[in-house]
Amino acid sequence: QLQLVESGGGLVQPGGSLRLSCAASGGPSDSYDIGWFRQAPGKEREGVGCISRRGGIINYADSVKGRFTIYRDNAKNTVYLQMDSLKPEDTAVYYCAANPLVVQAMCMMARWYNYWGQGTQVTVSS
Numbered sequence: 001q002l003q004l005v006e007s008g009g010g011l012v013q014p015g016g017s018l019r020l021s022c023a024a025s026g027g028p029s030d031s032y033d034i035g036w037f038r039q040a041p042g043k044e045r046e047g048v049g050c051i052s053r054r055g056g057i058i059n060y061a062d063s064v065k066g067r068f069t070i071y072r073d074n075a076k077n078t079v080y081l082q083m084d085s086l087k088p089e090d091t092a093v094y095y096c097a098a099n100p101l102v103v104q105a106m107c108m109m110a111r112w113y114n115y116w117g118q119g120t121q122v123t124v125s126s
Contacts, residue, residue: 002027002115004096009120012086020081020120022096030054030074033102035113036081038092038122047108048094051079057104064090086124093119 008020022034035050049060051070058070069082079096097113106112 002032002098004098004115004117006094006096006117006120009094009122011123011125013126014086014088014124016086016124017082017084018086018122020083020094020096020122022079022081022117024077024079024098028074029072029077029079029098032098032100032115033104033107034070034072034079035097035102035107035110036070036079037095037097037108037110038090039095039119040089040092043092045095045110047110048081050102050104050107052104059104059107061108083122086122088124091122091124093121095119 003026005023036048037045039045049070051058055072067085072079096117098115099113102112
């Protein structure tokens with residue numbers, strides 16, 4: 001059973017940066033497509049971006065394009081979400097999710113993922 005653990009969240013000022021990690025165990029991460037999602041209080045969970053098993057295909061939500069970068073190190077079984085130029089509206093709990101195969105055109109839809117981490121809080125505030 002694949003398990004995912006996110007880390008790296010915290011409090012950061014607007015314009016700052018954070019790097020989130022999603023560490024996989026219980027299976028080789030290069031067998032899974034990975035998605036990043038976030039959920040703010042009172043809002044629905046939304047897709048942030050996704051990366052294919054070998055990292056060759058990466059997609060981003062329009063709201064984070066140009067500010068967030070997803071990459072993976074399969075040797076470390078870890079996927080990263082580098083977040084730059086953070087805004088208060090980026091405040092949310094961030095989750096990573098995995099599935100053996102996700103159609104890339106739908107990779108930011110939560111229903112395609114079977115495995116989820118517990119989430120890590122990101123707060124952007126001055």
